[in-house]
Amino acid sequence: MAKVLTKKEENYSQWYNDLVIKADLAENSAVRGCMVIKPYGYAIWEKMQSVLDKMFKDTGHYNAYFPLFIPKSFFSKEAAHVEGFAKECAIVTHYRLKNNPNGKGVVVDEDAKLEEELIVRPTSETIIWNTYKNWIQSYRDLPILANQWANVVRWEMRTRLFLRTAEFLWQEGHTAHETRDEAEKETKQMLNVYTDFAQNWMGVPIIQGVKTESEKFAGAIDTYTIEALMQDGKALQAGTSHFLGQNFAKAFDVKFASKEGKLDYVWATSWGVTTRLIGALVMAHSDNNGLVLPPKLAPIQVVIVPIYRGQEMQDQISETANKIKASLESKGISVKFDNRDTHKPGFKFAEYELKGVPVRIAIGPKDIENNTVEIARRDTLTKDTVSIEGIENVIPDLLDEIQNNIFNKALSFRNSMITKVDSFDEFKDVLNDKGGFVLAHWDGTKDTEDRIKGETKATIRCIPLDVEKEEGKCVYSGKPSKFRVLFAKAY
Amino acid sequence: MAKVLTKKEENYSQWYNDLVIKADLAENSAVRGCMVIKPYGYAIWEKMQSVLDKMFKDTGHYNAYFPLFIPKSFFSKEAAHVEGFAKECAIVTHYRLKNNPNGKGVVVDEDAKLEEELIVRPTSETIIWNTYKNWIQSYRDLPILANQWANVVRWEMRTRLFLRTAEFLWQEGHTAHETRDEAEKETKQMLNVYTDFAQNWMGVPIIQGVKTESEKFAGAIDTYTIEALMQDGKALQAGTSHFLGQNFAKAFDVKFASKEGKLDYVWATSWGVTTRLIGALVMAHSDNNGLVLPPKLAPIQVVIVPIYRGQEMQDQISETANKIKASLESKGISVKFDNRDTHKPGFKFAEYELKGVPVRIAIGPKDIENNTVEIARRDTLTKDTVSIEGIENVIPDLLDEIQNNIFNKALSFRNSMITKVDSFDEFKDVLNDKGGFVLAHWDGTKDTEDRIKGETKATIRCIPLDVEKEEGKCVYSGKPSKFRVLFAKAY
Numbered sequence: 013m014a015k016v017l018t019k020k021e022e023n024y025s026q027w028y029n030d031l032v033i034k035a036d037l038a039e040n041s042a043v044r045g046c047m048v049i050k051p052y053g054y055a056i057w058e059k060m061q062s063v064l065d066k067m068f069k070d071t072g073h074y075n076a077y078f079p080l081f082i083p084k085s086f087f088s089k090e091a092a093h094v095e096g097f098a099k100e101c102a103i104v105t106h107y108r109l110k111n112n113p114n115g116k117g118v119v120v121d122e123d124a125k126l127e128e129e130l131i132v133r134p135t136s137e138t139i140i141w142n143t144y145k146n147w148i149q150s151y152r153d154l155p156i157l158a159n160q161w162a163n164v165v166r167w168e169m170r171t172r173l174f175l176r177t178a179e180f181l182w183q184e185g186h187t188a189h190e191t192r193d194e195a196e197k198e199t200k201q202m203l204n205v206y207t208d209f210a211q212n213w214m215g216v217p218i219i220q221g222v223k224t225e226s227e228k229f230a231g232a233i234d235t236y237t238i239e240a241l242m243q244d245g246k247a248l249q250a251g252t253s254h255f256l257g258q259n260f261a262k263a264f265d266v267k268f269a270s271k272e273g274k275l276d277y278v279w280a281t282s283w284g285v286t287t288r289l290i291g292a293l294v295m296a297h298s299d300n301n302g303l304v305l306p307p308k309l310a311p312i313q314v315v316i317v318p319i320y321r322g323q324e325m326q327d328q329i330s331e332t333a334n335k336i337k338a339s340l341e342s343k344g345i346s347v348k349f350d351n352r353d354t355h356k357p358g359f360k361f362a363e364y365e366l367k368g369v370p371v372r373i374a375i376g377p378k379d380i381e382n383n384t385v386e387i388a389r390r391d392t393l394t395k396d397t398v399s400i401e402g403i404e405n406v407i408p409d410l411l412d413e414i415q416n417n418i419f420n421k422a423l424s425f426r427n428s429m430i431t432k433v434d435s436f437d438e439f440k441d442v443l444n445d446k447g448g449f450v451l452a453h454w455d456g457t458k459d460t461e462d463r464i465k466g467e468t469k470a471t472i473r474c475i476p477l478d479v480e481k482e483e484g485k486c487v488y489s490g491k492p493s494k495f496r497v498l499f500a501k502a503y
Numbered sequence: 504m505a506k507v508l509t510k511k512e513e514n515y516s517q518w519y520n521d522l523v524i525k526a527d528l529a530e531n532s533a534v535r536g537c538m539v540i541k542p543y544g545y546a547i548w549e550k551m552q553s554v555l556d557k558m559f560k561d562t563g564h565y566n567a568y569f570p571l572f573i574p575k576s577f578f579s580k581e582a583a584h585v586e587g588f589a590k591e592c593a594i595v596t597h598y599r600l601k602n603n604p605n606g607k608g609v610v611v612d613e614d615a616k617l618e619e620e621l622i623v624r625p626t627s628e629t630i631i632w633n634t635y636k637n638w639i640q641s642y643r644d645l646p647i648l649a650n651q652w653a654n655v656v657r658w659e660m661r662t663r664l665f666l667r668t669a670e671f672l673w674q675e676g677h678t679a680h681e682t683r684d685e686a687e688k689e690t691k692q693m694l695n696v697y698t699d700f701a702q703n704w705m706g707v708p709i710i711q712g713v714k715t716e717s718e719k720f721a722g723a724i725d726t727y728t729i730e731a732l733m734q735d736g737k738a739l740q741a742g743t744s745h746f747l748g749q750n751f752a753k754a755f756d757v758k759f760a761s762k763e764g765k766l767d768y769v770w771a772t773s774w775g776v777t778t779r780l781i782g783a784l785v786m787a788h789s790d791n792n793g794l795v796l797p798p799k800l801a802p803i804q805v806v807i808v809p810i811y812r813g814q815e816m817q818d819q820i821s822e823t824a825n826k827i828k829a830s831l832e833s834k835g836i837s838v839k840f841d842n843r844d845t846h847k848p849g850f851k852f853a854e855y856e857l858k859g860v861p862v863r864i865a866i867g868p869k870d871i872e873n874n875t876v877e878i879a880r881r882d883t884l885t886k887d888t889v890s891i892e893g894i895e896n897v898i899p900d901l902l903d904e905i906q907n908n909i910f911n912k913a914l915s916f917r918n919s920m921i922t923k924v925d926s927f928d929e930f931k932d933v934l935n936d937k938g939g940f941v942l943a944h945w946d947g948t949k950d951t952e953d954r955i956k957g958e959t960k961a962t963i964r965c966i967p968l969d970v971e972k973e974e975g976k977c978v979y980s981g982k983p984s985k986f987r988v989l990f991a992k993a994y
Contacts, residue, residue, distance in 0.1 A: 041634065042577075043621065046570035048634050051649060054567045076545045079537035080623070080654055080670050081593070084600070086533075088608040102572070103597040103611055104623065107658040109575070109590050117579040120594055120620055129611055130534065132571075132595065132623070142533050152845070158542060163571055163654065167598040179571050354643065 017366075019300050024244040028295060032173045035303050035367050037290065045171040045178030049287065052367065053174075055311035056290055057181065061161065063213055063309075064183065064285070067205050073157040073185060078139050080163075081130035086138035090263035093137065096230020100167040102132040102178075132165040137231060137256070137282055140186045141264040148188060148278055150269040155198075156188040174291030175248075175503050182286035188278045190270065192257070195279035199255040202283040203236045206251035214289065215306040215419040216240045216296045217426045218250055219449070221474025221498060226458050229282075233257040239473045239498065241426045242295040245447020247473050247500035250292050253283035291503075296422055297391075303368025304391055306418050307411040314340060314407060315369045316349045319357045319376035326353075329375050332400070336373065336385070339404040345411070365390060370414050371407060391417055432496065436487045439499070443468055449500045453493035455486035464488055470499045508857075510791050515735040519786060523664045526794050526858050528781065536662040536669030540778065543858065544665075546802035547781055548672065552652065554704055554800075555674065555776070558696050564648040564676060569630050571654075572621035577629035581754035584628065587721020591658040593623040593669075623656040628722060628747070628773055631677045632755040639679060639769055641760040646689075647679040665782030666739075666994050673777035679769045681761065683748070686770035690746040693774040694727045697742035705780065706797040706910040707731045707787045708917045709741060710940070712965025712989060717949050720773075724748035730964045730989065732917045733786040736938020738964050738991035741783050744774035782994075787913055788882075794859025795882055797909050798902040805831060805898060806860045807840045810848045810867035817844075820866050823891070827864065827876070830895040836902070856881060861905050862898060882908050923987065927978045930990070934959055940991045944984035946977035955979055961990045 017034060020027035032038055037053030040046075049057065065075075081104060087094045108124030111117075133139065140158075147153060165179045174180075185202060189195040203220060210218045218238040228235035232254040240250045261267070261277040268278055297304040307313050316337060318329040330351060337347045348369075350360055357374065364372055372388040379385050385403065388395045391414050398406060429448025433439045442450050454460060454472065465471050479495045486493050508525065511518035523529055528544030531537075540548065556566075572595060578585045599615030602608075624630065631649075638644060656670045665671075676693060680686040694711060701707045709729040719726035723745040731741045752758070752768040759769055788795040798804050807828060809820040821842060828838045839860075841851055848865065855863055863879040870876050876894065879886045882905050889897060920939025924930045933941050945951060945963065956962050970986045977984050 039637075041570045042574060042630065043570045043572045046572060048570065049568035051565040051567045055565065057568075058566060074542040074546065075549060076542045077540035077548075077672065079532045079534045079539065080656065081534045081537060083533060084611075085608060087600070094609060099600050099609075100598065101600065102595045102621070103600065104593045105596045105611065106594040107591065109578070109592065109594065109622070118575060118585060118590075120575075120596065130593070131600070139533065143539050146530075165571065181568065 017300055017302065020243065020298075027300070028291075029173065031294060031298055031302060032291075037294070038173045040173065043178075045168055047173050047177050047179075049181075052311065053290060056293070056305070056309060057287060059309045059311065060209075060213075060289060061183075064205075064209055065161075067209065068159050068183075068185065071201060071205060073159050073187075075161065076158045077160060077162070078136050078143060080133055082133050082136070082139045084129045084131055086142060087131065089138065090231045090259055092259070093231035093263075100169075101134050102165045102167060104130040104132065133162070134164055134166045135282075135284075136160065136162070136164075136184055137186065137260050138264070141260040141266060141280070144186075144188055144278070145264050145266045148266055148268050151190050151271055154188055154190045154268060154278065155194065156186075157198075158187070159183055159185040172291075174287055174294070176288075180287045182284050184282060184284040187281045188261075188266070189281070190268065190279070192279050195257075195281050196255055199234070199236060199253045199281045199283070202281070203238065203251075203253040206238050206253065206283070206285060209285075210238055210240065210250050210289075211419065213306065213308045214293050214296070215308075215415060215422060216250065216292060217419065217423040219474065219476055219498060220478070221476040223252075223474055224458075224461060224472045224497075226461055227472060229254045231256060231259050233259070236477075237474050239449075239500075240292055240296065241429055241448060241500075242292070242503065243425070244295070245429055245501075247449065247502040248288075248292050248295070249473070249502065250289060251283070251285040254281060256280035256282060297418055298368065301362075301393070302366030304418065305368035305370060307370045307415045310368065310370050311346065312348045312364075312367070312369050313345050313411060314347045314371045314373060315360075315364045316347065316373045316375065317357050317360045317364075318349075318351060319374055321377075325377055325380075328380050329377075332380060333373075333375055336400065336403060340407055343404060343408055345407065361388075365393075371410060389414060391421075433487060434484070439464075439470075439487050440468055443470055443499075443501065447501070449473070449498050451496040452487045452499055453484035453495075454497045455489045455491035455493055457489075460486060460488045464499070469501050471502055473498045473500050473502060508791055508793065511734065511789075518791070519782075520664065522785060522789055522793060523782075528785070529664045531664070534669075536659055538664050538668050538670075540672075543802065544781060547784070547796070547800060548778060550800045550802065551700075551704075551780060552674075555696075555700055556652075558700065559650050559674075559676065562692060562696060564650050564678075567649045567651060568653070569627050569634060569651055571624055573624050573627070573630045575620045575622055577633060578622065580629065581722045581750055583750070584722035584754075588625055591660075592625050593656045593658060595621040595623065624653070625655055625657045626773075626775075627651065627653070627655075627675055628677065628751050629755070632751040632757060632771070635677075635679055635769070636755050636757045639757055639759050642681050642762055645679055645681050645759060645769065646685065647677075648689075649678070650674055650676040663782075665778055665785070667779075671778045673775050675773060675775040678772045679752075679757070680772070681759065681770070683770050686748075686772050687746055690725070690727060690744045690772045690774070693772070694729065694742075694744040697729050697744065697774070697776060700776075701729055701731065701741050701780075702910065704797065704799045705784050705787070706799075706906060706913060707741065707783060708910065708914040710965065710967055710989060711969070712967040714743075714965055715949075715952060715963045715988075717952055718963060720745045722747060722750050724750070727968075728965050730940075730991075731783055731787065732920055732939060732991075733783070733994065734916070735786075736920060736992075738940065738993040739779075739783050739786070740964070740993065741780060742774070742776040745772060747771035747773060788909055789859065792853075792884070793857030795909065796859035796861060798861045798906045801859065801861050802837065803839045803855075803858070803860050804836050804902060805838045805862045805864060806851075806855045807838065807864045807866065808848050808851045808855075809840075809842060810865055812868075816868055816871075819871050820868075823871065824864075824866055827891065827894060831898055834895060834899055836898060852879075862901060880905060882912075924978060925975070930955075930961075930978050931959055934961055934990075934992065938992070940964070940989050942987040943978045943990055944973075944975035944986075945988045946980045946982035946984055948980075951977060951979045955990070960992050962993055964989045964991050964993060
């Protein structure tokens with residue numbers, strides 16, 4: 013097999029890039045910072061979308077669609093929002109091209125200049141709250157529980173496939189409520205939805221927490237986050253849910269009449285996950301042979317590879333393979349029977365390993381004789397010969413076992429990579445030698461947070477929601493602290 | 504009920520606008536020409552997407568995602584394409600805002616000017632064929648059968664919700680093939696998929712045909728179309744499938760090595776439908792009471808409205824309603840039980856008529872006594888009292904009957920609106936007095952086509968695929984013609 017990956021122990025970053033490209037997930041496009049999501053990568057995103065969309069609908073949400081463009085002036089309406097957002101963004105200034113009068117090609121028609129520039133949405137709070145203003149008069153119009161599946165653009169200078177791209181795909185929920193309490197409950201509910209998805213579908217264990225003032229969303233009161241750990245010991249923010257208070261309602265003057273006839277500003281939340289999750293999925297589980305996909309999100313869950321010589325044997329094996337395929341499909345399992353005669357079994361084995369197909373079934377002449385098949389697990393790379401009888405029950409159980417094993421392996425690793433430290437020397441040593449999450453006391457000031465980041469590149473990933481109260485001293489300043497916070501270097 | 508529609512006989516255009524707004528399908532946004540698709544309208548789009556996506560996958564296609572932005576120079580590479588496209592479009596020229604040094608708000612940072620402007624995609628042939636260049640080396644890499652669900656932008660000066668907006672949602676299939684024959688078959692296959700969808704799901708009868716040189720897609724060899732008729736007698740292009748020949752392969756230098764080792768340019772197709780279909784759905788079936796939705800695409804297929812006084816009666820009716828709901832849902836029918844006590848039954852009746860819910864079930868005290876319910880059909884506005892026994896079979900049959908009735912009604916109307924004419928006076932009379940499709944002889948020249956359009960606003964919608972050979976004379980020029988073509992005024 014020609015597609016050799018860089019070993020992850022040698023160069024994790026290069027391993028990741030190789031893998032994304034060689035497993036046909038995505039590639040860089042001709043447009044700086046924008047990726048092409050290839051069919052196999054997009055199939056994973058479709059699986060993610062369908063699971064998340066159902067979770068959103070099961071919790072009472074519905075979808076809608078808002079404009080791609082946002083008038084420039086909208087960003088200035090919420091003071092914190094404009095500081096944190098909308099600086100590095102794509103700006104539309106003209107609406108017409110014309111033939112180049114001096115030669116070939118087309119040029120911008122300077123007569124077609126917009127009065128007010130339009131920003132390609134980096135996030136949609138402003139245009140959505142400007143819309144909600146007309147949707148909300150009284151408490152009867154609340155709650156609004158809308159979600160949008162869309163593309164957004166943030167002009168990033170240093171991009172990496174899935175992890176940081178100028179354009180990416182995401183969903184953004186934007187809800188409106190009568191009370192602070194209801195909005196806070198919504199914020200936490202969606203954090204739990206994301207947690208469920210990350211752990212039980214992606215097989216990625218996460219830590220729930222709240223961001224510090226410096227790390228929170230521009231315009232939020234509180235930003236809740238789920239933080240995952242990659243195999244190189246770096247953290248990755250996998251989803252955020254923001255309690256926005258009345259900030260956007262005030263910026264866009266969105267008031268409602270309560271049951272008692274009192275006018276008040278509406279309470280808001282927003283929450284989102286992105287195609288970055290595909291990057292997290294790759295980095296959390298994969299190995300030097302390629303992707304390791306959790307069965308619940310794998311586009312192909314089982315591949316059947318025939319091993320034969322001669323037409324007669326091929327027909328016999330095909331008949332058996334098709335029977336197995338049908339019996340598994342009837343159980344809702346996605347199966348591919350790769351009967352291409354242009355590639356050898358060894359080539360196919362390597363290809364499906366690279367693509368992370370959870371279970372491979374190989375059928376050869378001896379199997380036909382013995383009424384068996386060879387089953388190979390992608391997660392453990394182990395093989396087993398089993399009887400064809402009852403295989404329609406064996407495979408679903410095996411897929412469950414693989415799903416659990418992938419999660420448990422990631423969980424053991426993650427747990428082994430949370431280190432409590434009590435001095436700044438120890439803090440630096442752990443970060444440099446071991447990596448992972450560092451639990452340390454912090455004095456609660458932005459100044460200390462900035463200095464630690466400056467000296468170590470570690471940021472406060474979150475204040476964990478299940479944090480225990482514990483008297484201590486800030487590892488950096490020595491000032492008193494009441495609980496530990498979670499530091500890490502992060503993607 | 505406060506939401507009164509303009510009558511369609513009085514002002515069809517205003518009736519359409521009223522209906523789209525009042526049925527909560529969509530509204531204009533703060534951004535010129537861009538719409539907000541509201542939850543109820545988006546739910547229809549989701550149904551359309553899910554049906555079409557399955558049809559695409561059943562015919563061997565898969566999804567992928569390509570960049571929102573296209574470098575300006577790409578449009579100039581295919582000569583016809585740049586003439587027809589990419590003139591009226593959104594142009595990104597800068598990538599950063601900065602705080603306004605002279606006061607409040609933000610301004611474009613002139614230091615952040617792009618070297619080459621980026622165009623927000625009006626269609627993706629150019630960026631996709633630039634990508635395919637790297638995907639295709641030999642016949643083994645073919646066919647490519649990719650589809651993209653995305654937003655696109657065409658800067659329209661006169662916009663109408665769903666029918667013509669600056670930004671709209673669509674799918675665009677882009678396939679690559681070894682042979683001309685295979686690409687032509689693909690083009691026709693997708694035209695048939697669109698036909699199936701329009702007729703059997705939307706309930707909209709269509710005429711399949713091929714566009715004239717002036718009306719075809721910029722860069723295509725042949726554009727196939729499905730043409731529908733709206734209730735005001737105007738035509739609407741509901742979907743197109745383009746045979747692109749080797750035009751884009753030549754423009755982007757995409758060659759493949761055949762089995763025999765010969766290098767040749769790749770053959771291409773593209774095909775798409777848009778959120779415009781929602782406009783077609785509205786205009787094809789609805790009436791002065793509101794939307795009439797075909798059951799197969801209705802977000803809510805059955806609504807149950809209770810009619811009661813007092814708590815005890817309410818409880819009894821709710822129990823019955825919930826039983827009916829569960830039994831229908833077990834058959835895959837989407838049911839809403841509207842038990843709001845803030846609105847009266849009459850208000851609810853009007854609301855669900857406006858929203859086009861195909862079947863309404865009302866349950867009152869007498870129904871509880873008699874073990875019956877009242878069933879109202881949205882398409883015919885007729886009512887019937889039926890026994891609750893067996894209702895789980897009555898309703899699915901009724902939904903099928905409504906689906907068929909909606910299609911047949913539209914078909915009778917459409918057939919009554921195809922008129923053969925043999926002189927230009929007759930041509931103009933039919934267009935002005937009756938409207939609809941006009942079948943007339945045409946001499947095959949662009950000049951005649953342009954003159955007819957100039958004098959009557961009618962365009963050649965298509966040369967029908969099932970056209971009969973018939974010697975005749977062009978209604979305009981009197982020159983000889985071998986078959987009739989289909990004219991109409993169109994959206």
